[in-house]
Amino acid sequence: MGLADLDQQQLDALAAGTTQAYAELQERGLSLDLTRGKPSAAQLDLSDELLTLPGAGRSRAADGTDVRNYGGQKGLPEIRAIFAELLGVEVDQLLAGDNSSLSLMHDTISWAVLHGVPGGDGPWFGRGVKFICPVPGYDRHFSILSSLGIEMVPVALGEHGPDVAEIAALVAADESIKGIWVVPTYANPTGAVYDEATTRALLEMPAAPDFRVFWDNAYALHHLTDTEHPPLDVLGLAEQAGHPDRVLVFASTSKISYAGAGVSFLASSPANLTWYLDHAAKRSIGPDKLNHLRHALWFRDADGVRRVMRRHRELLEPKFALVRAELERRLGGLGIASWTEPEGGYFVSLDVPDGTASRVVALARAAGIALTPAGASFPGGHDPRDRNIRIAPSFPPEAELAVAMEGLTTCVLLAALEQQGVVEV
């Protein structure tokens, strides 16, 4: 029975129970953290062969390059070959970088601002550049833009991507729109998976020659079910669409090997890669190829990566099941909340009654449960409906996660009852 269907007596009983539950929650003196999509220690342990690799006397690439020395701007061919297969791109189109794909995204956008991109008419600096930002989305994507003074134009993200007709209309009306963020597979935070039709439409729509799709395939291999959504051949589709330079593909092993010591990847058209490498050469004499070699030796081949990902799934799936079960058990049928059931990735996106997300986060914090700030998944940290909360179940052990979810659902319920005036704030 939904909250709206309860009579006053039932409401009062629910209010009393919830207030009591929250008081007990506060008394427990918890210190739990559901804020970030960090792998757990058990997940990191899966790749602990890296702690002794490449091994004594082993410092040569297959082509004889001494990976300890300078050079190799494109990254180690061995690791590029493995991830080219996994990401569905040509080895020649894929570069391997240091430990952070966020850095690659930051640098490409910074360099677009400072220098412009192929096909464009110069630096984006001071020209009122805007980006389309499907929401809810990834807060660190938005932070890069706001730090560079790039205005964000939010559009709603559906289950298979945003409405491209809406985007095409925006882009047609405003040529200062130069980019869009896309997390195509198991999007942060909703778990959306871009389908081919949406992707083709994004690549085909008319746009400025320096319009770029920042295709952050952070969770390309991070399946949670047997429905393993394969990566789209987005570079091939862009070429077919007549816009070969439109897409920059990003990926990393941050949630495959180590979050802080993995390998990042950039794939794109020849023109974009030449542009990237030209600027990267000003910045360094090459990425950490020794870490590339470690990873190539550890994974061996694409199947080695797939094996690791299955073990990640074994560790993550129960946590996502627990989140879903707890949401269903405590909030199911009340008509006050909805949540995503992602088939991969790192997050569950929870929508609570409009206007209560900030209150839920504050109530949880007061009870020792840290949540990502309400609104974090929106440009400027501003969720216009103040309803979205991102749940990151990966890091805490299951026992802690269960306590945190019970606490969170209590806070959701309490905030809803407060909003209805059944509980005094």
Place this chain on the structure above:
Amino acid sequence: MGLADLDQQQLDALAAGTTQAYAELQERGLSLDLTRGKPSAAQLDLSDELLTLPGAGRSRAADGTDVRNYGGQKGLPEIRAIFAELLGVEVDQLLAGDNSSLSLMHDTISWAVLHGVPGGDGPWFGRGVKFICPVPGYDRHFSILSSLGIEMVPVALGEHGPDVAEIAALVAADESIKGIWVVPTYANPTGAVYDEATTRALLEMPAAPDFRVFWDNAYALHHLTDTEHPPLDVLGLAEQAGHPDRVLVFASTSKISYAGAGVSFLASSPANLTWYLDHAAKRSIGPDKLNHLRHALWFRDADGVRRVMRRHRELLEPKFALVRAELERRLGGLGIASWTEPEGGYFVSLDVPDGTASRVVALARAAGIALTPAGASFPGGHDPRDRNIRIAPSFPPEAELAVAMEGLTTCVLLAALEQQGVVEV
């Protein structure tokens, strides 16, 4: 006897001998490389314990942080403590980064262009910013500036630094001058060591509040003699001078551990570090702390680094001695060339007769000896006197180096004789 003192008969004999020597050189079909300051394989071998570190089951910092996971923007405290001692800065003032200090320099300048720096009045973009560039200097420093459209103002580099009175006059006359490159210890390529008086003068001179000294102490620990020039307390001196935010200190283990897989460092004032960290947080969720841990375990403490540096010296000193001996033997007393005798670092700076450096490099290339392009040590690759050649002796084995030096000196002599009309071009 100098070339100028020879009579025609002696000159003809020298010309015949040199032409003959060059012809023989060409016949040898050499392929030698003196271009870059790369460590040799034997130098890299010194740190090969890194190939198996941190070791099985070892992934925690002293403070319990799991170095495999995200976070730790300032870098691992252990490695920062070791290098704070070596560089003569406070641990709190020192950050550890990824494998390239060039990247830290590139990023700080890029962020100054995009955002401005503390004390300044906004981004440097589009404002005709200029840098003082002591010459000869490091070509990659100049490449960063030219890629960002920053104009370079060359000033002559003396044995103990540039003439600060000249710089102060330039800076006083032009407030768009916002920075200076300094390689304070064993400068690339001359081996100059900035003394305290020059440094104090640089820090005390009136300049714009957003004027910055980019203090690239790349060779701080890279002594080649028992005269070990210690690092100056440049941050303390800047504070004493009333300009605490004027200096950004850079260093790395690129020529201590591995050139491609080491650790970089940035030291500066609290205001500058806060500024740096604020922008770095947009770029990544932290540097590779696992590589920091590897290095901390390998070095153990500052003395561990000093021990490695003594072994580098053992490998490098004979090569520098060979270069010097060969220059002396073939060119000494002829009055056509002068060269530096560095007490540390990676280079020997050779001055040949004005107008012949490009010819020397071309002659050498035609004989299979690759030298850094003439002019590379000057902004825009333009040596106004076309006389400077940078010799990088570290990488080739001694036998190859001896052949390369014999060939190089033959080319110097041949170009000088051509210039005098004694040998036909």
